[in-house]
Amino acid sequence: MKKLLLTVLVGGTVACGGSRSAEARTAVDTLTRRQKDSLVSTMPIPGASRIRDAQKASDAQRARNALLDSLAR
Secondary structure, X not given: OHHHHHHHHHHHHHHHOOOOOHHXXXXXXXXXXXXXXXXXXXXXXXXXXXXXXXXXXXXXXXXHHHHHHHHHO
């Protein structure tokens, strides 16, 4: 029982003890998933250009869907 209580207390302390300020967390959280992916696609890491390709395909599909939706009206 004592081990369980100790584990819960230590785990709770570690989980709540973030070292970043509220401003830093807000700055990170203001980027959308697409913006983050766009930033990653410019990095010199293997497969990064595939993210850009996927975004282009997604944009093309979104534009096609918008066109089809406007024709249906």
